[in-house]
Amino acid sequence: xxxxxxxxADFDHSELYNGLRSANTPPxxxxxxxxxxxxxxxxxxxxxxxxxxxxxxxxxxxxxxxxTAQERWQLENIVIVHRVxxxxxxxxxxxxxxxxxxxxxxxxxxEYIMDYLKNDAPFWKKEITPxxxxxxxxxxxxxxxxxxxx
Amino acid sequence: xxxxxxxxADFDHSELYNGLRSANTPPxxxxxxxxxxxxxxxxxxxxxxxxxxxxxxxxxxxxxxxxTAQERWQLENIVIVHRVxxxxxxxxxxxxxxxxxxxxxxxxxxEYIMDYLKNDAPFWKKEITPxxxxxxxxxxxxxxxxxxxx
Amino acid sequence: xxxxxxxxxxxxxxNCSGLNLEINDLDNQSSITIRKLLDYLFNKNPSWQxxxxxxxxxxxxxxEIVGRETTIKxxxxxxxFPPVTGG
Amino acid sequence: xxxxxxxxxxxxxxNCSGLNLEINDLDNQSSITIRKLLDYLFNKNPSWQxxxxxxxxxxxxxxEIVGRETTIKxxxxxxxFPPVTGG
Numbered sequence: 471x472x473x474x475x476x477x478x479a480d481f482d483h484s485e486l487y488n489g490l491r492s493a494n495t496p497p498x499x500x501x502x503x504x505x506x507x508x509x510x511x512x513x514x515x516x517x518x519x520x521x522x523x524x525x526x527x528x529x530x531x532x533x534x535x536x537x538t539a540q541e542r543w544q545l546e547n548i549v550i551v552h553r554v555x556x557x558x559x560x561x562x563x564x565x566x567x568x569x570x571x572x573x574x575x576x577x578x579x580x581e582y583i584m585d586y587l588k589n590d591a592p593f594w595k596k597e598i599t600p601x602x603x604x605x606x607x608x609x610x611x612x613x614x615x616x617x618x619x620x
Numbered sequence: 621x622x623x624x625x626x627x628x629a630d631f632d633h634s635e636l637y638n639g640l641r642s643a644n645t646p647p648x649x650x651x652x653x654x655x656x657x658x659x660x661x662x663x664x665x666x667x668x669x670x671x672x673x674x675x676x677x678x679x680x681x682x683x684x685x686x687x688t689a690q691e692r693w694q695l696e697n698i699v700i701v702h703r704v705x706x707x708x709x710x711x712x713x714x715x716x717x718x719x720x721x722x723x724x725x726x727x728x729x730x731e732y733i734m735d736y737l738k739n740d741a742p743f744w745k746k747e748i749t750p751x752x753x754x755x756x757x758x759x760x761x762x763x764x765x766x767x768x769x770x
Numbered sequence: 771x772x773x774x775x776x777x778x779x780x781x782x783x784x785n786c787s788g789l790n791l792e793i794n795d796l797d798n799q800s801s802i803t804i805r806k807l808l809d810y811l812f813n814k815n816p817s818w819q820x821x822x823x824x825x826x827x828x829x830x831x832x833x834e835i836v837g838r839e840t841t842i843k844x845x846x847x848x849x850x851f852p853p854v855t856g857g
Numbered sequence: 858x859x860x861x862x863x864x865x866x867x868x869x870x871x872n873c874s875g876l877n878l879e880i881n882d883l884d885n886q887s888s889i890t891i892r893k894l895l896d897y898l899f900n901k902n903p904s905w906q907x908x909x910x911x912x913x914x915x916x917x918x919x920x921e922i923v924g925r926e927t928t929i930k931x932x933x934x935x936x937x938f939p940p941v942t943g944g
Contacts, residue, residue, distance in 0.1 A: 484633065487634070496657075496710045498657075499653065499655055500652075500654045500656065501651065501654075501730075502637075502650075503651050504649070504651075505648065505649055505857050506648055506650065507646075507648075508646055508647075523856070524777055524849060524851065527833035552856065560646045563857065564856070564857050573653070573944075577727070577730070580727070584723060584727075587856065587857050588723075588857045590835075593854055594777060594778030594854060595856060596778075605778060605779040605782075607855070655944050671943065673943070674864055674920075674938065677920035680920050702943065714943070737943065740922075741943050741944070742864065742943075743941055743942065743944065744864060744866070744941060755866040755869075755942075757942070
């Protein structure tokens with residue numbers, strides 16, 4: 471089962487984890503990734519970030535990534551939650567959780583989904599520091615991360 | 621910070637996740653792995669498992685694995701919880717959580733710890749089916765999993 | 771009608787989140803390439819050209835990433851945006 | 858004294874979770890190898906030899922994995938067990 475949510479509100483990690491555990495075939499392995507707002511960057515202290523997205527494209531892209539992961543590995547459940555709007559430092563931004571019969575599949579699928587989300591999903595992050603609001607530059611390491619899935 | 625717990629009682633995933641999030645340097649990434657008891661195996665229906673361990677060696681081994689991970693990657697927090705004794709089907713067995721500044725480090729360290737735990741930590745699993753109690757055989761895929769860390 | 775959208779830094783730089791165009795305004799054809807659409811936009815707003823040329827700009831037609839030679843037709847949604855930075 | 862421990866399937870097969878030995882019972886030396894310790898045990902319990910030979914058995918001295926040529930001395934803890942299957 472694939473569940474995707476784009477929302478402004480914070481999410482309940484525990485609820486998402488419990489959803490991943492419950493499947494018709496009980497999974498042997500659950501891997502979760504959570505991305506959090508760091509309180510500093512190369513621009514200095516970060517008080518918050520602002521996340522813009524392209525709504526019509528976002529869910530479509532995330533769904534496509536999840537379906538591709540499901541074709542590549544044997545997975546019971548996939549949950550993707552991404553917040554948009556203003557998010558304060560130390561808060562949760564994104565959750566990707568995968569439940570599978572096997573540990574290796576769960577690890578690989580979760581990392582695969584995050585790697586593609588970072589490169590393909592139309593989100594843009596602006597950092598809000600005490601003095602500036604700056605769009606974040608994309609990182610070369612994010613596009614290089616895709617090499618291992620090719 | 622490294623936290624290791626060997627216990628008979630079930631663990632609270634949400635509490636462990638919240639512990640991982642709180643660090644002096646707020647992490648940007650938290651990855652968790654949870655292993656669960658599957659309700660079937662090559663022996664048929666599994667009602668429960670029984671986990672024996674070698675107490676004096678278990679914590680020593682897990683601590684060594686966590687320290688090695690910490691030397692290899694930049695990590696803020698590592699939490700390992702492993703249950704022993706009788707565990708019913710669908711319950712949680714093991715939790716490994718890692719908090720790091722970066723996503724890739726968190727994924728790699730979490731999978732590394734699980735791969736070494738599976739091969740080096742002195743736990744032995746017995747499957748309890750309606751008719752039998754059978755010690756689980758070790759899997760070749762578990763020892764092969766270590767190749768990627770060498 | 772063609773719906774054109776700009777996002778994030780590009781939206782700020784152009785000071786425009788989007789616009790609608792009739793395909794007949796662009797050309798006397800029923801379809802044109804993204805390249806021609808951009809030429810039309812640069813012609814109307816000369817400052818936009820350097821904004822596009824000084825950075826990497828992605829193009830999506832109906833929410834799928836495409837290149838500049840892709841052909842668009844009436845009813846399409848065309849989006850322009852900088853490299854993504856979510857997650 | 859040397860503390861000897863057996864775990865999991867090996868414990869069930871030998872029907873023994875462990876025993877304590879005085880090093881003087883084994884040899885007139887202050888230290889001996891694991892190999893000699895096993896010879897002593899097989900001599901006392903002839904059925905144990907085939908149990909050890911028909912499967913992979915790991916050895917830990919003071920909770921560290923070692924081989925059969927490792928030397929043990931008074932006060933050591935020696936554990937024998939099948940491949941681990943936790944997690």
